[in-house]
Amino acid sequence: MSQSVRTRPEGSGRPLSEAYDTALLDLDGVVYAGGEAIAHAVDSLAVARGEGMHLAYVTNNALRTPDTVAGHLTELGIPTAAGDVITSAQAVARLISEQVPAGAKVLVIGGEGLRVALRERGLTPVESADDDPVAVVQGYGGPDLAWGRFAEASYAVARGVPWFASNTDLTIPSGRGIAPGNGAAVEVVRIATGAEPQVAGKPLPPMHKETILRTGAERPLVVGDRLDTDIEGAFNGEVDSLLVLTGVTDGAQLLAAPPQHRPTYVDADLRGLLTGQPEVTEAGDGFRCGGWTATAGAERLELTGDGEPLDGLRALCAAAWTAAGDGACALDGGKALARLGL
Numbered sequence: 001m002s003q004s005v006r007t008r009p010e011g012s013g014r015p016l017s018e019a020y021d022t023a024l025l026d027l028d029g030v031v032y033a034g035g036e037a038i039a040h041a042v043d044s045l046a047v048a049r050g051e052g053m054h055l056a057y058v059t060n061n062a063l064r065t066p067d068t069v070a071g072h073l074t075e076l077g078i079p080t081a082a083g084d085v086i087t088s089a090q091a092v093a094r095l096i097s098e099q100v101p102a103g104a105k106v107l108v109i110g111g112e113g114l115r116v117a118l119r120e121r122g123l124t125p126v127e128s129a130d131d132d133p134v135a136v137v138q139g140y141g142g143p144d145l146a147w148g149r150f151a152e153a154s155y156a157v158a159r160g161v162p163w164f165a166s167n168t169d170l171t172i173p174s175g176r177g178i179a180p181g182n183g184a185a186v187e188v189v190r191i192a193t194g195a196e197p198q199v200a201g202k203p204l205p206p207m208h209k210e211t212i213l214r215t216g217a218e219r220p221l222v223v224g225d226r227l228d229t230d231i232e233g234a235f236n237g238e239v240d241s242l243l244v245l246t247g248v249t250d251g252a253q254l255l256a257a258p259p260q261h262r263p264t265y266v267d268a269d270l271r272g273l274l275t276g277q278p279e280v281t282e283a284g285d286g287f288r289c290g291g292w293t294a295t296a297g298a299e300r301l302e303l304t305g306d307g308e309p310l311d312g313l314r315a316l317c318a319a320a321w322t323a324a325g326d327g328a329c330a331l332d333g334g335k336a337l338a339r340l341g342l
Contacts, residue, residue, distance in 0.1 A: 003064035005260045005326050008287060008318035011279035016242060016265065016272065017048040022217035023273060027059045027069070029225035029247020030270070032076065034175030038246045042077040044270035053273070055084060056215045058222075060201040060229060062139030062166035062182065063111040083214070087138055087327035088166035088201030091210040093117035093249035094199045100134045107131065107161070109153045109185075114166065129156035138189065138197065139166035140182040150185065154192040163189070166200025169229060173248070201261075203233035212237075221274070225282055227288035239295055240264040241271055251313055251342035255301065255320040255333045262321055266314055278311055280318045287318035296331055303336035312340045 012019055025031060031041050049055055057069065057080065064072075073080040086112055093114070096106060100123070108114050108125045115125040128135050129152050136156045141149065157163045168183035186197060197205035200206040212220070220239050224230020225247025234241035243249060243263035254266065265277045281288050286295035291307025294315035301319055303312055316336055320329035 003257040004071070005259045006264070007322045007325075008280045009238075009266050009314045010264050010277065012265070012277040014276055015051075017051045017053040017274055018218070018222060020053070020221035020240070021219045022054040022056060022215055022221070023048065024056050024058045024211055024215070024217065024220050024222045025223075026224035026226070026230050026247075027057055028061065028173045029058065030223060030244055031073070031078070033173060033246070035072070037076045037078075038269065038271045040271050044219075044273055045078055048270075048273045054215065054217070055080075056086060056211065056217070057084060058086045058202070058207070058211050060088045060167040060169050060182075060207075061172065061203075062087055062092070062113045062117075063142050065113050066090075068113075086207075086211050086214050087113055088119065088207060089113040089117035090120070091207045091213075092137055092139065092164050092166045092200035093121045093123065094210060095206045095226045096135050096137060096197060097123060099162070104135065105131055105133045107133035107136045107153065107156050109136065109149045109189075110141040110145070110166070110182075114139045128152060129159070129161075133161055135162045135164060137164045138182065138186055140172065140185070143179065145185070150188045150192070153189045157189060157195045158194045163195055163197040165197040165199045165201075167207075167229075168197075168199050169201070178248075179209070193215075201230040203231075203236050205236060208233060208237035223270070227253060227257055227263075231257075231263045232260045234259045234263075242267060244269050244272060245342075246270075249300050251316075251337040251340070252333060254313070255316055255337075256324075256328050256330070257321070258324070258328045259321075259326055264316075266310065266317065268310060278314065280314050287315045287322070289315040289318070292318040294328075294336065296320065300332040300334075301329075301336045303339055309340040309342060312336075313342060
């Protein structure tokens with residue numbers, strides 16, 4: 001993928017499962033939500049796998065081990081091996097291992113996923129700042145992580161011990177709504193110490209490096225629901241991306257996306273892997289996709305026509321992103337999105 005500014009979603013004459021050898025799939029908001037499979041996910045992934053596409057699952061959630069994640073997916077009807085799961089815990093463990101001696105002690109503020117990943121890299125997890133750690137690593141520890149763990153991290157970081165974070169997502173989806181994520185916990189330690197951690201997870205390069213090393217993907221397609229992690233991670237890794245609208249991103253956020261948050265393709269859900277993608281073409285002073293034409297006015301985005309709502313959204317993206325150039329579109333798209341039911 002070129003790093004030139006994207007001004008419209010791309011089309012594909014072939015199903016994406018044929019055009020790319022590996023799908024790098026986010027989990028929360030893409031494959032499942034609240035632990036339950038998202039509509040069409042199980043069947044779509046089965047077809048893509050049957051057509052020869054390698055499926056890998058890439059998550060910023062450092063709490064669960066790859067074995068646990070694979071078991072959960074398999075229970076949902078998506079047969080998965082632990083080797084098909086890549087976590088930010090693995091990425092941050094590699095990042096730490098490249099900077100400290102083999103067997104070094106690392107203070108863990110988080111869950112079992114971090115401990116397993118550190119041992120895999122030959123490092124020794126410890127629980128106290130008084131255990132003489134040479135690094136501190138912080139990852140999502142679940143809703144029951146004790147407040148005292150943040151103090152333990154702060155004691156070590158304040159002494160000058162290098163600090164690492166698996167990721168800095170401020171929120172995480174749950175079955176009851178949106179909950180504080182590891183980024184919120186990282187802020188606690190940052191406020192207490194004034195320090196800045198080295199971060200491994202999406203959208204940063206260490207996570208992309210870990211993913212490519214573990215999957216061997218040659219033509220990867222990142223599939224996600226978040227612009228600031230999944231899509232920006234694909235942008236940073238210079239690979240193509242598919243945004244699905246089953247998670248946190250809505251139409252207004254997509255239209256306002258700056259260049260690093262603009263996906264290659266947009267679709268409703270994982271059925272988008274099994275189809276081609278329609279072309280968005282110039283039409284006078286606007287852009288056409290399917291039966292819809294979108295233009296950028298002085299204050300708002302305009303939409304005419306009818307047809308498949310997603311085609312209208314793709315046309316609106318082209319109008320908004322072209323008007324914004326290398327910035328974020330500030331034009332009002334509310335009325336146009338309402339016409340599409342988005």
